[in-house]
Amino acid sequence: MTGPLLLEMRGITKIFPGVQALSEVDFDLQPGEVHALLGENGAGKSTLMRILFGVHQKDAGQILVNGQEVAIRNPHHAQQLGISMVHQELNLVASMNAAQNIALGREKYSLPGVIKWSAVYNEAQEHLARLGVDINMRVPVRHLSVAQQQMIEIAKALSWNAKVLVMDEPTSALTPHEIDQLFQLLNRLTTQGVGVVFISHRMEEIFSLAHRVTVLRDGRKVASWPVKEVGMNQLVQAMVGRSVNQLFPKVATERGGEAVRVEGLQRHHVLRNISFTAYQGEILGIAGLVGSGRTELARAIFGADPIDAGTIYIKGKPAPIRSPQQAIRRGLGFLTEDRKTQGLVLVMTMESNLALPVYDLLSRFGVIRREKRRQLAAETIERLKIRPPLPDRQARYFSGGNQQKVVLGKWLARETDILIFDEPTRGIDVGAKAEVHQLMNDLARAGKCVIMISSELPEILNMSDRILVMREGRLVAELSRQEASQELVMEYATGVRAPTGEMQP
Numbered sequence: 001m002t003g004p005l006l007l008e009m010r011g012i013t014k015i016f017p018g019v020q021a022l023s024e025v026d027f028d029l030q031p032g033e034v035h036a037l038l039g040e041n042g043a044g045k046s047t048l049m050r051i052l053f054g055v056h057q058k059d060a061g062q063i064l065v066n067g068q069e070v071a072i073r074n075p076h077h078a079q080q081l082g083i084s085m086v087h088q089e090l091n092l093v094a095s096m097n098a099a100q101n102i103a104l105g106r107e108k109y110s111l112p113g114v115i116k117w118s119a120v121y122n123e124a125q126e127h128l129a130r131l132g133v134d135i136n137m138r139v140p141v142r143h144l145s146v147a148q149q150q151m152i153e154i155a156k157a158l159s160w161n162a163k164v165l166v167m168d169e170p171t172s173a174l175t176p177h178e179i180d181q182l183f184q185l186l187n188r189l190t191t192q193g194v195g196v197v198f199i200s201h202r203m204e205e206i207f208s209l210a211h212r213v214t215v216l217r218d219g220r221k222v223a224s225w226p227v228k229e230v231g232m233n234q235l236v237q238a239m240v241g242r243s244v245n246q247l248f249p250k251v252a253t254e255r256g257g258e259a260v261r262v263e264g265l266q267r268h269h270v271l272r273n274i275s276f277t278a279y280q281g282e283i284l285g286i287a288g289l290v291g292s293g294r295t296e297l298a299r300a301i302f303g304a305d306p307i308d309a310g311t312i313y314i315k316g317k318p319a320p321i322r323s324p325q326q327a328i329r330r331g332l333g334f335l336t337e338d339r340k341t342q343g344l345v346l347v348m349t350m351e352s353n354l355a356l357p358v359y360d361l362l363s364r365f366g367v368i369r370r371e372k373r374r375q376l377a378a379e380t381i382e383r384l385k386i387r388p389p390l391p392d393r394q395a396r397y398f399s400g401g402n403q404q405k406v407v408l409g410k411w412l413a414r415e416t417d418i419l420i421f422d423e424p425t426r427g428i429d430v431g432a433k434a435e436v437h438q439l440m441n442d443l444a445r446a447g448k449c450v451i452m453i454s455s456e457l458p459e460i461l462n463m464s465d466r467i468l469v470m471r472e473g474r475l476v477a478e479l480s481r482q483e484a485s486q487e488l489v490m491e492y493a494t495g496v497r498a499p500t501g502e503m504q505p
Contacts, residue, residue: 005064007027007029007195008067009026009061010062012025013058013061014044014059022044024061025216032193033190034186034196035195035196035210036206036214036227037213038199038215038216039239040217040239040430049168051072053166054078065083065164079160084164085157085165086157086168087168091153092141094142097138102152127156128151128155131188132184133148133151133185147174151185164197167198169199169200179205183205186209201430210227215235217238222238248463250437253281253282253441253465255279255465257315258316259279263311263313266309267300267308270296271293271307271473273310274310274475276475281445281448283444283452284450284464284468285464285467286467287454287457287469288493290455292472293474294422296473298334301420303322303325304334314331332420333416333419334422335411339400339404345395349392349393349395350394351373351376352373353407354409354410355376356410357413358410380413383412404428417449418451419450423453423454423455424452437459444465452464457489457490461489467479467484469489476500477489
């Protein structure tokens, strides 16, 4: 694909205190093109796009839009120039409806202080129609699905007549069907001349959607290719700077005794008579579509949500768990699906976050022993290779992969025996995924029990010793590693194949 450039970034450099985030990076975008931007967490992808969107200011370099050099002052200025960005964490006002969100800050008035609501709704309908989506515009967006909210974000972006659309991890919380719908939408936009910058850690998406791909590593551009001229191994090599022979380094472990057993677990309209057993030294995978009850099951076991009936056993003994505090005392840890809102306190330092579950172990007579806390942080940084190794930096300033390592480090510090991992590699790069998978192997080898919930079937199939499949709040199948396949799991998850019968613990 050749032609005039919508966007050109030349020699972009950015330095944060103690960190060279970007060093002389070049990037460009053509009309009607999907240009994928790849790299490990911390490689500089988000920083580059935040400079383009006016969130950060570059320290050196040039930005040209339609051939004219511009100095982008802030996001509002970027939108005026036809540049819009849909962030991984959606930025909608939950209490407002779709039309109100799309028009926010640009409402039309019939009289001073009187919004012309007919114009607001008509324009919102036009923008949504352009995308080919039908959404109830009178309903607060908090009642809509993540996919519908994302469509509203895109409509809002395009309402600025955007010609450059940046999509940062847009598929991380979507079902396969919703991803197909999003890709159809992006293909329609490119036929209208919109250029799309697409950031994703899911390699298969790059090959199915993008025209070109550029790879960043350690703040530098290392390669750029037409997608049809590059292979998966070549991309991974460029991203991580080393050969990743096995993304799923599963090792055989010896199954030990019973770690946790659930009998007849029920929660009204959410969980329906669930029974299963997980063992020491195994990784038990839980698969299912979004909304099947996987996360709700994890929260119920961990005491975050109440149950109506059922019994939980820890190492063969009944263990009533009515709060996360009780779960922690009984040796459970929970790596939550949403690390930013449930797994971390973003305004606290890495060191303070790591200490949260173990303050009782770090205290003496109620006083925190700072040298112990500092030692814990140093050991975790070394063990998990957290970068940059800055224990006093706030958690919000770390990349997604390193934030995930901090969450993992919290539970490792507690020496937890039973770990529930909910989407452990969502939104992190291939190198970090391999590290997380290896850590799971190490935990199982050490006799820990790992329960892994994942929407990525390759992860479930390659890392699990056994697989449970959920649908509509029920366990509908238990599959051995040998018999499981992507097709079989999906048949149970979608209801094409009938449940295997009453599941036995």
